[in-house]
Amino acid sequence: MNRYAPVLRALGMIIMLFALTLLAPLILSYVVDDGAQAVYDEVFALTLLCGCFLWYRYRNVQRELNVRDGFLMVVLVWTVLPAFAALPFMLQLGVSHTDAYFEAMSGLTTTGATVLAGLDDLPMSINLWRHLLVWIGAMGLIVLAIAILPLLGIGGRQMFKAETPGPMKDAKLTPRIASTAKGLWIVYVGVTLLCIAGYRWAGMSWFDAVCHAFSTMGLGGFSTHDASYGYFDSSAIEAVAIVFMLIAGMNFGTLFLAVSRGSLRPYLHDPEARWFLVVCVVSVIGIAVFLRVNDIYPGMGEALRHAAFNVVSIATTTGYASVDYAQWPLFAPLWMLFLCSFATSAGSTGGGIKMARALLLYKQVYREILRAMHPRAIHSVRIGGQVAPSGILFAVLAFGFMYMVSLVSLTLLLLFTGLDVMTAFTAIVASVNNTGPGLGEVGPSTTFAVLNDFQTWVCIFAMLLGRLEIFTLLVVLTPAFWRR
Amino acid sequence: MNRYAPVLRALGMIIMLFALTLLAPLILSYVVDDGAQAVYDEVFALTLLCGCFLWYRYRNVQRELNVRDGFLMVVLVWTVLPAFAALPFMLQLGVSHTDAYFEAMSGLTTTGATVLAGLDDLPMSINLWRHLLVWIGAMGLIVLAIAILPLLGIGGRQMFKAETPGPMKDAKLTPRIASTAKGLWIVYVGVTLLCIAGYRWAGMSWFDAVCHAFSTMGLGGFSTHDASYGYFDSSAIEAVAIVFMLIAGMNFGTLFLAVSRGSLRPYLHDPEARWFLVVCVVSVIGIAVFLRVNDIYPGMGEALRHAAFNVVSIATTTGYASVDYAQWPLFAPLWMLFLCSFATSAGSTGGGIKMARALLLYKQVYREILRAMHPRAIHSVRIGGQVAPSGILFAVLAFGFMYMVSLVSLTLLLLFTGLDVMTAFTAIVASVNNTGPGLGEVGPSTTFAVLNDFQTWVCIFAMLLGRLEIFTLLVVLTPAFWRR
Numbered sequence: 001m002n003r004y005a006p007v008l009r010a011l012g013m014i015i016m017l018f019a020l021t022l023l024a025p026l027i028l029s030y031v032v033d034d035g036a037q038a039v040y041d042e043v044f045a046l047t048l049l050c051g052c053f054l055w056y057r058y059r060n061v062q063r064e065l066n067v068r069d070g071f072l073m074v075v076l077v078w079t080v081l082p083a084f085a086a087l088p089f090m091l092q093l094g095v096s097h098t099d100a101y102f103e104a105m106s107g108l109t110t111t112g113a114t115v116l117a118g119l120d121d122l123p124m125s126i127n128l129w130r131h132l133l134v135w136i137g138a139m140g141l142i143v144l145a146i147a148i149l150p151l152l153g154i155g156g157r158q159m160f161k162a163e164t165p166g167p168m169k170d171a172k173l174t175p176r177i178a179s180t181a182k183g184l185w186i187v188y189v190g191v192t193l194l195c196i197a198g199y200r201w202a203g204m205s206w207f208d209a210v211c212h213a214f215s216t217m218g219l220g221g222f223s224t225h226d227a228s229y230g231y232f233d234s235s236a237i238e239a240v241a242i243v244f245m246l247i248a249g250m251n252f253g254t255l256f257l258a259v260s261r262g263s264l265r266p267y268l269h270d271p272e273a274r275w276f277l278v279v280c281v282v283s284v285i286g287i288a289v290f291l292r293v294n295d296i297y298p299g300m301g302e303a304l305r306h307a308a309f310n311v312v313s314i315a316t317t318t319g320y321a322s323v324d325y326a327q328w329p330l331f332a333p334l335w336m337l338f339l340c341s342f343a344t345s346a347g348s349t350g351g352g353i354k355m356a357r358a359l360l361l362y363k364q365v366y367r368e369i370l371r372a373m374h375p376r377a378i379h380s381v382r383i384g385g386q387v388a389p390s391g392i393l394f395a396v397l398a399f400g401f402m403y404m405v406s407l408v409s410l411t412l413l414l415l416f417t418g419l420d421v422m423t424a425f426t427a428i429v430a431s432v433n434n435t436g437p438g439l440g441e442v443g444p445s446t447t448f449a450v451l452n453d454f455q456t457w458v459c460i461f462a463m464l465l466g467r468l469e470i471f472t473l474l475v476v477l478t479p480a481f482w483r484r
Numbered sequence: 485m486n487r488y489a490p491v492l493r494a495l496g497m498i499i500m501l502f503a504l505t506l507l508a509p510l511i512l513s514y515v516v517d518d519g520a521q522a523v524y525d526e527v528f529a530l531t532l533l534c535g536c537f538l539w540y541r542y543r544n545v546q547r548e549l550n551v552r553d554g555f556l557m558v559v560l561v562w563t564v565l566p567a568f569a570a571l572p573f574m575l576q577l578g579v580s581h582t583d584a585y586f587e588a589m590s591g592l593t594t595t596g597a598t599v600l601a602g603l604d605d606l607p608m609s610i611n612l613w614r615h616l617l618v619w620i621g622a623m624g625l626i627v628l629a630i631a632i633l634p635l636l637g638i639g640g641r642q643m644f645k646a647e648t649p650g651p652m653k654d655a656k657l658t659p660r661i662a663s664t665a666k667g668l669w670i671v672y673v674g675v676t677l678l679c680i681a682g683y684r685w686a687g688m689s690w691f692d693a694v695c696h697a698f699s700t701m702g703l704g705g706f707s708t709h710d711a712s713y714g715y716f717d718s719s720a721i722e723a724v725a726i727v728f729m730l731i732a733g734m735n736f737g738t739l740f741l742a743v744s745r746g747s748l749r750p751y752l753h754d755p756e757a758r759w760f761l762v763v764c765v766v767s768v769i770g771i772a773v774f775l776r777v778n779d780i781y782p783g784m785g786e787a788l789r790h791a792a793f794n795v796v797s798i799a800t801t802t803g804y805a806s807v808d809y810a811q812w813p814l815f816a817p818l819w820m821l822f823l824c825s826f827a828t829s830a831g832s833t834g835g836g837i838k839m840a841r842a843l844l845l846y847k848q849v850y851r852e853i854l855r856a857m858h859p860r861a862i863h864s865v866r867i868g869g870q871v872a873p874s875g876i877l878f879a880v881l882a883f884g885f886m887y888m889v890s891l892v893s894l895t896l897l898l899l900f901t902g903l904d905v906m907t908a909f910t911a912i913v914a915s916v917n918n919t920g921p922g923l924g925e926v927g928p929s930t931t932f933a934v935l936n937d938f939q940t941w942v943c944i945f946a947m948l949l950g951r952l953e954i955f956t957l958l959v960v961l962t963p964a965f966w967r968r
């Protein structure tokens with residue numbers, strides 16, 4: 001038991017901190033008197049107690065966290081916190097523990113798929129809690145993606161370390177995370193405040209502005225309305241959303257540099273940002289033309305508006321919808337799901353394999369083709385002007401391979417349960433990439449509530465697998481991990 | 485034009501040689517007077533003339549083939565020969581050019597999927613031609629897989645060069661191929677004669693014995709009967725088939741060594757053979773128990789007999805069926821299709837990613853997990869006791885990634901055409917792995933004739949992609965290949 005003591009102590013502290021975030025919906029619930037007060041009282045007390053107990057039990061442990069502890073802690077945080085986060089949904093809304101856990105996991109992994117219908121009529125505090133989960137999950141993700149995963153060497157993440165600010169030479173986990181995280185969180189909070197202001201200016205209520213700013217900055221995709229952004233039907237609001245989704249889809253480290261230097265130059269030196277923006281702009285224009293040619297919208301302006309919002313929403317793995325794009329000719333939504341599998345940057349809150357890895361995968365496949373044509377020449381893979389070390393390339397290729405294996409095997413698993421292929425495949429793609437809505441029965445106009453319990457658990461696993469970049473979870477699921 | 489002259493001259497010679505193989509069905513047709521004589525006269529003359537013309541046109545070219553020519557020639561051989569091979573099907577049976585090309589491609593790639601029904605009533609010479617195509621395709625494949633692809637450095641094929649007999653230091657293509665091929669072909673012909681004798685002894689007619697020996701040794705899976713091996717319903721015949729399918733599923737280089745040394749020891753030192761046999765035996769026993777438990781067959785003996793034949797048939801990418809295994813509970817046929825994607829050896833006539841690559845992929849994914857757990861330790865990937873060079877590992881990982889990408893994208897393409905998922909996915913798996921029968925509408929009891937023309941061409945492309953190990957085709961499809 002002692003072996004896991006440092007992890008459990010840290011987990012206890014995280015649960016205690018997490019309990020404090022429950023104060024937000026608790027206070028709101030008392031202020032607006034939406035009937036959920038008692039539930040938050042109970043859940044807050046229970047969560048705080050559990051956290052305190054763990055922390056108190058192991059408070060005297062001196063050992064620092066090592067790399068192996070890091071893996072265990074990441075997996076524990078992303079599986080235990082959703083269990084606490086699910087309690088308000090179970091107790092207040094009476095949904096099953098499976099659906100409640102799905103909703104919480106969907107929030108904390110910033111997936112934004114929902115099993116709840118009638119969002120407009122939920123207690124305000126429940127909606128705040130859903131959106132806050134996305135924002136907290138994204139905050140945790142920033143630490144995970146920028147500080148922890150590179151240290152753990154997951155899927156070539158080391159490569160992207162150089163791009164983040166601050167000294168990164170230390171071998172122990174804790175001090176570095178704290179210093180890196182602090183700077184990034186300040187930026188994250190600042191941009192979120194700007195986003196709230198933007199939404200309010202564009203016409204949202206304060207409550208909607210706060211909620212949607214949370215789910216925009218986390219690229220989560222939750223909304224307080226069943227019709228998502230279709231409810232507002234406002235170009236101004238959509239424009240604000242597009243700007244902030246694009247910002248959140250790029251590396252927060254780059255944003256941090258840009259803010260601290262007061263210059264956009266860091267973005268020019270960020271190869272991921274460049275390709276991300278190119279891919280988004282080209283896809284928006286292409287799909288707008290495609291929609292106009294297919295006569296889906298009477299004018300080019302309207303086609304451009306809907307293409308811009310929905311393509312950026314899916315490509316950044318956010319998952320908002322302003323129209324039911326599943327009704328567009330199939331090429332368009334499938335292309336959007338294809339984009340969400342690779343468009344966002346490695347240091348962002350987006351999902352998928354990330355642009356950095358996608359570029360490396362493309363370059364490596366092309367290198368193999370060149371190597372076959374010119375076997376004696378030296379072919380190196382470069383990223384950002386530097387030759388990528390082979391350890392990184394192996395990690396990225398292994399990641400790409402396991403990503404594809406995950407998609408195929410989890411889709412087959414859903415097909416076994418009797419789902420149709422469109423629903424099964426897009427549910428897995430949307431879950432593994434932490435995007436949210438798929439197509440078919442889990443399209444933008446419906447919810448994941450149509451899935452049975454087993455199917456829901458498969459999607460929960462897929463969301464977790466994607467959020468933890470596959471190998472974090474694989475490592476912990478390996479017998480060798482548990483051997484002394 | 486001159487640039488491609490050496491390739492075209494060589495292609496001319498190959499077409500001329502190929503024309504000679506048409507003499508076999510031609511002579512049989514005259515002997516048994518099955519009414520197809522005139523067709524073979526025409527096709528033989530046309531093929532020979534085309535080959536002569538090409539060769540005569542470029543007979544004075546002196547330049548040797550280089551590596552780039554090698555790629556072009558492999559792709560040309562595997563696309564042009566099926567066009568000539570398809571002519572008897574078009575002219576005698578009156579099938580469409582799409583279906584005829586499919587049947588010829590299916591034969592020459594040793595896939596063994598058929599669009600023809602009423603096989604029992606076909607002219608004997610047509611059946612001989614179908615089976616001969618498999619045998620010739622497999623002969624060409626042995627050259628391709630053992631002599632050419634390693635030189636071209638496709639998907640880590642270099643790794644397996646060491647296992648093949650003969651000196652392999654030369655840089656030019658032609659002399660080496662000849663010397664390597666000769667020894668292997670002698671073994672191949674010898675084993676085929678043994679197989680014919682075995683089938684005859686077990687009770688087949690001479691004609692059936694010859695045809696089925698051809699498609700067994702080539703791991704093709706064509707039969708002269710619609711019911712495939714169900715027609716014979718003979719344990720003896722099935723036992724003979726199992727023995728020779730297993731032999732053909734292992735490296736012919738190992739067989740060559742074993743024969744020339746008169747010892748089974750080379751198989752003990754062949755890591756692919758060991759794992760191939762383990763996987764086959766375990767799967768046969770497992771599926772036999774599974775069938776018995778599910779009460780598909782009344783006795784364990786019967787379950788074992790049918791499991792042994794059909795599992796070995798699919799795992800070796802042969803594609804015979806003695807019963808309609810698509811009627812078994814879905815786990816069994818899906819497991820069989822899973823096996824066919826990796827079980828056979830790199831120097832065999834089987835399809836799929838090959839055991840050598842599968843082992844390397846597994847080891848690399850595991851290495852990434854270990855590397856994440858112990859970042860400072862050195863983790864090398866070994867195969868057959870040697871550390872695998874990183875160039876090989878990159879090639880294999882890139883191959884594995886592109887293999888998965890091919891499965892997913894081609895399946896999506898078929899789904900677009902309106903096929904159901906089971907048919908689409910298994911048709912692609914069975915085509916890319918050169919196995920033959922899939923499930924659903926293209927299961928063992930039906931044919932690929934249910935596909936429309938576009939779907940048929942997708943499967944043709946998939947068969948070719950799999951047979952040419954993906955990158956051979958990718959290289960030739962790259963614009964850089966055609967630049968001077």
Ligand SMILES: [K+]
Nearest residue numbers: 111220318435
């Ligand atoms: K999302």
Ligand SMILES: [K+]
Nearest residue numbers: 595704802919
């Ligand atoms: K076959």
